[in-house]
Amino acid sequence: MITFDEPTGIFHLQGKQTSYFIQKNEQNHLFHLYWGSRLEKRLPDYVLKEIKRASYIADADHITEYKLERLPQEYPAFGNSDLRKPAYQLTFQNGTRISDFRYVSHKILEGKPELEGLPSLRESDDCQTLKIQLHDSYQNLDMTLFYTLYEEGDIITRHVELENVGEDAVEINQLNSACVELPTSDLDLLHLSGSWARENGIQRTPLSQLNYRVESTRGSSSHEHNPFIALVEKETTETTGSVYSMNLVYSGNFEATVDVEMQDAVRMQIGINSSLFDWQLNASETFVSPEAVLVYSQNGLQELTHKYHNAYQEHLLPPKFAKEVRPVLVNSWEACYFDLQEESLLELAQTSKDLGVELFVLDDGWFGHRDDTSSSLGDWFVDQKKFPQGLEPFIRQIKQLGLDFGIWVEPEMISEDSELYRQHPDWCIEVPGRLKSYSRGQFVLDLANTAVQDYLIATLTELVQRYDIDYVKWDMNRSMTEPGSNVLTSIQQKEFYHRYMLGLYRVLDQVTQTFPDILFENCAGGGGRFDAGMMYYMPQTWTSDDTDAIERLSIQEGTGLIYPAITMGAHVSQVPNHQIGRVTPLKTRGVVAMQGNFGYEMDLSKLPAEEKVEIKEQIQQFKAIRSTVQLGKFYRLAVPVRDNAKAWLFVDDQQVVISYVQIHAKPNSPSKRLKLTGLSANTLYQLPTGEKRYGDELMAFGVAIDVVKEDFYSQQWILKKLEEA
Ligand code: DGJ
Numbered sequence: 075m076i077t078f079d080e081p082t083g084i085f086h087l088q089g090k091q092t093s094y095f096i097q098k099n100e101q102n103h104l105f106h107l108y109w110g111s112r113l114e115k116r117l118p119d120y121v122l123k124e125i126k127r128a129s130y131i132a133d134a135d136h137i138t139e140y141k142l143e144r145l146p147q148e149y150p151a152f153g154n155s156d157l158r159k160p161a162y163q164l165t166f167q168n169g170t171r172i173s174d175f176r177y178v179s180h181k182i183l184e185g186k187p188e189l190e191g192l193p194s195l196r197e198s199d200d201c202q203t204l205k206i207q208l209h210d211s212y213q214n215l216d217m218t219l220f221y222t223l224y225e226e227g228d229i230i231t232r233h234v235e236l237e238n239v240g241e242d243a244v245e246i247n248q249l250n251s252a253c254v255e256l257p258t259s260d261l262d263l264l265h266l267s268g269s270w271a272r273e274n275g276i277q278r279t280p281l282s283q284l285n286y287r288v289e290s291t292r293g294s295s296s297h298e299h300n301p302f303i304a305l306v307e308k309e310t311t312e313t314t315g316s317v318y319s320m321n322l323v324y325s326g327n328f329e330a331t332v333d334v335e336m337q338d339a340v341r342m343q344i345g346i347n348s349s350l351f352d353w354q355l356n357a358s359e360t361f362v363s364p365e366a367v368l369v370y371s372q373n374g375l376q377e378l379t380h381k382y383h384n385a386y387q388e389h390l391l392p393p394k395f396a397k398e399v400r401p402v403l404v405n406s407w408e409a410c411y412f413d414l415q416e417e418s419l420l421e422l423a424q425t426s427k428d429l430g431v432e433l434f435v436l437d438d439g440w441f442g443h444r445d446d447t448s449s450s451l452g453d454w455f456v457d458q459k460k461f462p463q464g465l466e467p468f469i470r471q472i473k474q475l476g477l478d479f480g481i482w483v484e485p486e487m488i489s490e491d492s493e494l495y496r497q498h499p500d501w502c503i504e505v506p507g508r509l510k511s512y513s514r515g516q517f518v519l520d521l522a523n524t525a526v527q528d529y530l531i532a533t534l535t536e537l538v539q540r541y542d543i544d545y546v547k548w549d550m551n552r553s554m555t556e557p558g559s560n561v562l563t564s565i566q567q568k569e570f571y572h573r574y575m576l577g578l579y580r581v582l583d584q585v586t587q588t589f590p591d592i593l594f595e596n597c598a599g600g601g602g603r604f605d606a607g608m609m610y611y612m613p614q615t616w617t618s619d620d621t622d623a624i625e626r627l628s629i630q631e632g633t634g635l636i637y638p639a640i641t642m643g644a645h646v647s648q649v650p651n652h653q654i655g656r657v658t659p660l661k662t663r664g665v666v667a668m669q670g671n672f673g674y675e676m677d678l679s680k681l682p683a684e685e686k687v688e689i690k691e692q693i694q695q696f697k698a699i700r701s702t703v704q705l706g707k708f709y710r711l712a713v714p715v716r717d718n719a720k721a722w723l724f725v726d727d728q729q730v731v732i733s734y735v736q737i738h739a740k741p742n743s744p745s746k747r748l749k750l751t752g753l754s755a756n757t758l759y760q761l762p763t764g765e766k767r768y769g770d771e772l773m774a775f776g777v778a779i780d781v782v783k784e785d786f787y788s789q790q791w792i793l794k795k796l797e798e799a
Pocket of ligand 1: 438482551598616619
C-alpha cells in the first residue's frame with residue numbers, strides 16, 4: 075500500500091516485507107528516510123531532525139544550518155548546498171548547470187502507467203503507483219518521479235520523466251532512473267562482471283571512501299558488467315543479512331554507481347551511462363528514463379533471488395511464454411558451424427527426434443552466400459547453394475519428423491559484402507569521414523535511423539511469414555565503435571546510443587507483437603545483452619558462448635542470482651569443449667545444462683551408439699524435471715567442499731531436483747552430505763533408492779554424496795513428494 079501523511083509529509087511504500095519512506099519538508103525538498111524491513115506502527119518523523127553531521131557546505135535557502143549535503147536526499151541535484159554525486163544534471167541555454175526542483179504535488183494511482191517506447195515491468199493487480207511532481211521555476215521544467223509498488227512481490231520500480239514546459243531548450247546530461255541513500259558504508263558492493271564467454275561472475279568488494287562505477291560503454295548492456303548492483307551487509311549469507319539492489323530494465327550503455335561520501339553515507343544509483351549521453355529537450359518535449367527495479371532482502375541472497383525471479387516471471391517476460399515450459403532443442407552451430415549441408419542436417423534432425431529433441435534450430439550460415447563471418451549479414455534470403463530447393467522443403471521435412479523449426483538471424487548487423495550494403499552503404503553506424511572498424515567482419519546498422527527500423531520490421535515480418543517458423547534466435551555479435559549516424563543532426567549525435575536503443579525497442583516491439591506465438595531467443599555472442607530490457611520482448615537468452623560444463627557453473631550461478639532459470643539457455647556440447655578444450659563427462663554436461671532451457675549444441679548423429687542411449691535417457695530425465703526447473707523455486711546449496719563444487723535445487727509441488735557438481739577429486743576424502751533447503755519440514759519425500767525421509771531430516775542431514783573418484787563429477791537426485799504428515 076502507498077500512503078501519504080500530510081502532517082509529517084511522509085510517503086510510505088509498504089510492501090509485504092519492505093518499507094520505503096520519503097519525506098517532504100516545508101521547503102518542498104524530498105528526503106530519503108528509509109528502505110528496509112517493513113514498519114507498521116508509526117512513521118519515522120524524527121529521523122531527519124536527529125541527523126547530526128558537521129558540514130563545510132553552505133546553508134540552503136538562507137536558513138541557518140539547513141544544509142542539503144547533511145541530509146539523505148531522494149533525487150539529488152548538484153550545486154545547491156550539496157556537492158555530492160547528483161542523480162541528474164542539466165545544462166541551460168545560458169550555460170549554467172544548477173537546477174532546483176521542488177515538490178509541487180503528488181498522485182497515488184491504482185496500477186502502473188507504461189513507459190513510452192521503453193520496456194518495463196507489466197501492470198498487475200497488486201500494484202499502485204506514486205507520482206511525485208517537482209518543478210524548477212527558474213527554468214520552467216517539470217520532473218516526475220514514478221514509484222510503482224508491487225505489494226505481494228515486494229519490489230519497487232522507479233523511473234523519472236522530465237518535461238520542458240518552458241520555451242528554451244535544455245540539455246540533459248544525466249538523468250538516473252533511481253537513487254537511494256544509505257546511512258552507513260559498512261557494506262560490500264556486489265555486482266556481476268566478466269567478459270565474452272565468462273559472463274556474470276559474482277564480485278564482492280568491501281566499500282571504502284571511494285566512488286565506484288559499474289558500467290557499459292559498448293552500446294549493449296555487455297558481457298563486461300550486467301546492469302545490476304547491490305549493497306550487502308558484511309555478514310550477509312544466503313539466508314541472513316540485508317541486501318539493497320537495483321537492476322536496470324535497459325539494454326544499452328548504463329552506469330551503476332556507489333559513492334561513499336566523506337561522512338560515511340552512501341549513494342547508490344543506476345541509469346543511462348551519463349559519460350556517453352546528452353539529450354536536447356526542446357519546448358513541450360518529455361524525456362523518459364529507463365525503469366529501475368529495486369529489491370530489498372532482509373534475509374540474504376536467497377530471498378533477493380526469489381524476489382527477482384518471481385518479479386520477472388510474473389511481470390516482465392512476455393505473458394504467453396512466462397509460464398510455458400520450453401522445448402528441448404538441438405542447434406546446428408557447434409555441430410557444423412557454417413558448413414550447412416541439407417543431407418547431414420536432416421540426419422541430425424532425424425537422430426535428434428529419435429532421441430527426444432523437440433525443436434531443430436538452424437543457426438548462422440543459411441542465407442546469402444555466408445560460408446564464414448566475412449559476408450551476407452543483411453541478406454536474409456536463403457543460400458541456394460546450401461538449400462537448392464529453398465528453405466520451404468527443408469522445413470517441411472523437419473516438420474514431418476515431428477520437430478518444431480527455429481532459425482537464426484542477426485538483424486542489427488550488416489556485412490560489407492552484402493546486397494543490403496551495396497544498396498544502402500549509408501545505413502551503418504559511422505562517423506562520416508572517419509574509418510569505421512570491422513568486428514567479426516561486420517558493421518552495425520544504424521537503428522537510430524527510422525528508415526532502417528522500418529526496413530528491419532518489414533524484412534523480419536516477411537521472413538517469419540514466409541516460412542513455417544516456431545522460434546527465432548536473435549543474435550548481435552559486436553560492440554559499437556565509431557558511434558555516429560548519417561541521419562542525425564550534430565546536436566542529436568550526442569543522443570545516438572539512446573536513440574539506437576529506442577529504435578531497437580521499436581523494432582522488437584513490432585516484430586514480437588506481430589508474432590506473439592513465436593518463441594524468440596535473445597543472444598549477443600552469448601550473454602552480451604542478458605538484461606531485463608531484452609527479456610521484456612524475448613523470454614529466453616543464450617547465457618554464454620562458453621558451453622563448457624565447469625565454466626558454466628559460475629556463469630549460470632551469477633546469471634541466476636537475479637534472472638530465472640526459464641530465461642537461461644544451457645546446452646550440452648561436444649568434448650573437447652570448443653571454447654576451452656576441457657573434456658567433461660556427458661553426465662556432468664547434462665546435469666549442468668539442466669539448470670535452464672535444455673538443449674544440444676553438437677552433431678548427435680555422429681555419436682557412438684552408447685552415447686546416443688545416454689542422451690536419450692538424459693532427455694527423458696530432463697522432461698521429467700522440466701517444469702520443476704523452469705517453473706519451480708530455485709535454491710543455491712552450501713557445498714561441503716567449498717570452492718571445489720556447486721550445488722543447487724529446484725522444488726515445486728511434485729518433486730525436488732538436486733544437482734551437485736564437484737570440480738576436482740581429492741584423494742582420501744570421506745563421503746560427504748549435501749544439506750537441502752526450501753523443503754517443507756513435515757512432508758515425506760521419496761529418494762531415488764525408494765527410501766523415504768521427512769523434509770526436516772533432509773534439511774538437517776541432507777543426501778549422501780558418493781565418494782568422488784573422478785574430476786568433473788556430478789550427481790543428481792530427484793525426490794518425489796509423497797505426503798504431508
Ligand atoms: C554467437 C552466438 O552466441 C552463437 O551461439 C552462434 O549463434 C554464433 N553467434 C553464430 O554466428
